[in-house]
Amino acid sequence: MDVIAELSGLIGADAVLTSPSDLDAVTEDWRGRYRGPALCLARPATAEQVSAIVRCCARHGVPVLPQGGNTSLCGGAVPSEAGPAPVILSLARMRAVRAIDPVNSTMEVEAGCVLATVQEAAAAAGRLYPVSLGAEGSCQIGGTIATNAGGTSVLRYGNTRDNVLGLEVVLADGTIWSGLYGLRKNNTGYDLKHLFIGSEGTLGIITAATLKLHPLPTRHAVAWVGMASPADALTLLTRVQQRCGARLSAFEMINRLQLDLVMENVPGRRSPIETPADWHVLIELSDNSDGDALDAELQAILEDAFGDGLLTDAALAASDAQRHAMWEVRHSVSEANKKAGVGLTTDCAVPLSAVPAFIDAATAAVRALVPGLPAIVVAHLGDGNVHFIPFFSFKDWQAVADRDGLAVAIRHAVNDEAARLNGTFSAEHGVGRVQLAEMARYKPVAELALMRAVKQALDPQNLFNPGRLLPPG
């Protein structure tokens, strides 16, 4: 019996799709950059069905490619052009919120649950699931776990990894590992969940998770600050951290070019401050206390900083509408940059103390390749995560002879500077297929060997998402 027929027998013919119209949406990434053929799309409804699919594929030697919301920025969720066509295993039908325990501050969800749905279910129970990112309306919780998604609240709440207490995973031999612990402390052997978190579907298929929730903040204070340099921004960050501790929930930085592009390309966006500045910082404090203490606290910090010459202008949001308007400027960067031209996105993180040196060095390195080339900077400064984005107008980019070659050279130039400063080439986007060459270029040999040993131990047949994450040995 062939694989498709066998799968249809296992999970029902209506859950195994093969028509081009069904496969189109799952075989191409959302930016239309990567696509490859698939044997079929399997849509299981339970972990047991996932297990049956995996066993069947293992018998036939057919790769299994788990897919969540297909929002990867690294081509991690769609098939390769070459190699055997995989079964794409969609978790979309497994989308139940199984339980919420407000006293334990946990919730158990199935992998296909959309991130925004998780956030809403937590909020309805008076709790916060803090992971928040651009794709939250369509990405699935399983995908965010498999890729250890970051976002804008890492500074306060950590990465996805830090908000997962337990997992249910289907292993390469079809075993279902039920590790849905909801415990804050559990010192009973290797913490296996951390192997699967961030493994990009290469070690097992996450079918459910127990998430850690937090008290729902009731107050927010937000300010927009103009500054002369990243070094000044870093000084201000250290001050806010020292004075506000965990109340600091965001410290985002963009440069003047980024703000200009947003204002030029997204209707209704304008600068929250009047004085032009080379660098802009959005600060958010969050807390559960009553009253206006947060606004007063942020205002006092900003007044001190202004007195010390650290900032050139600042605006404190005086209403929810102003607060949202400030965040909308920040959230409009992707839309603006897409309209404005061609940005070669990078995703470096360096130690916070090295951020100013990194921005200077990356600028110089890129301009050594393309004299005078401007760069957009969008940084989760509180995490040391800098998206340094060398930027071309559409016209200039079209005039480049070897565009692929130049893009690679520019990304290497930026990533080399991050590596020199003990940083990373992928802070939050992951590896997928796009960054395989970077894995080979920057990862220590011993670390790659360890990863390969783990992959071999857990997936000796190389069944799960082959050709992703780990460069050829």
Added chain:
Amino acid sequence: MDVIAELSGLIGADAVLTSPSDLDAVTEDWRGRYRGPALCLARPATAEQVSAIVRCCARHGVPVLPQGGNTSLCGGAVPSEAGPAPVILSLARMRAVRAIDPVNSTMEVEAGCVLATVQEAAAAAGRLYPVSLGAEGSCQIGGTIATNAGGTSVLRYGNTRDNVLGLEVVLADGTIWSGLYGLRKNNTGYDLKHLFIGSEGTLGIITAATLKLHPLPTRHAVAWVGMASPADALTLLTRVQQRCGARLSAFEMINRLQLDLVMENVPGRRSPIETPADWHVLIELSDNSDGDALDAELQAILEDAFGDGLLTDAALAASDAQRHAMWEVRHSVSEANKKAGVGLTTDCAVPLSAVPAFIDAATAAVRALVPGLPAIVVAHLGDGNVHFIPFFSFKDWQAVADRDGLAVAIRHAVNDEAARLNGTFSAEHGVGRVQLAEMARYKPVAELALMRAVKQALDPQNLFNPGRLLPPG
């Protein structure tokens, strides 16, 4: 050449100790319960020397037992009576604080650095290393990482795991993996550090670490509260979390018996409140703000709770001296219990919502074995971690015919109730050798199989700390 001579040639004869007087302190655990023979004590000064020792032992098939401060409660750091005598590898000479970066809020330390020294070095730089526990004056940072130590600040800052950003590890083939990243975000493949954290020396030897630091709190508010039940304590905890968010830094609970034992056995300790109560809670808020806001906040919460009948009495520390006195009562429990009788310590965690049911069920289960037996309860309630300690007077314990058998039966009775409530038998103490039978009893087969696959992949020769953590297959 024999192993001892070869090791002496590799790291110097004065760093390889074999005399009984040198071995006594490292072959017996600090409570004098477990001991076993060692081939020698090797005291390397660098990761390269650790690597040389490991290669030598691998060639000769001699086990390597890494040892930190030898403060394990589970017999994890001393040799077994049976089996080949290992080389005990002490990290004590590798104790440098290599670097502190206050802007990045990180420090790089060698594994042999004593935890209290790490805390002090961080504080001197205006930062907090939050992990705090009874043995902090002698346990080493490497040991706390290898065992993922818990303690009294997990509620606010997480376990040791959550405060480690990078590791340097010597692997079973002698390779030195340099993973001393100081990054908040790094999504470049499997997060290998989490494999070694909590692995109790069975996968590699941690030689250095990059730790995550936090702003140093400048204000504390502490209260002692008398309550009628664990359920009331849980209600109060939920309220404090919702109103104070991350300012809540400790929520510890003990029962009346524990408080009585402290007052009877430790000179100078007295109850912080006058009204007798069955249950006592210590609450600490910490923050970086100025002024008396914290005290006022805690007082308001307690007044509301008193109005609602949640608590029977409360005392807010009015001075640093009163604050320390309250903490001293909490910190005196081990000393008091050791003097007072024989406590059969357990280390369960359950979902917070299940704590009251767990205490009731454990009490009933133990009394089914020994009618009327009292139990001490010491709980890190904010983490769901309950040390439920069935307690005998010295005289009663001596009168027990089969003490070992009864101890096992009682611990199983308690741990069974935790397991039934989706909890764990080891929240913070680890497995070592003491809990091997519990690993076999409670861990799902699929989870043990995964752990064994990882062990086999990283240490195929079973060189590191054999007979620990993983029960025989």
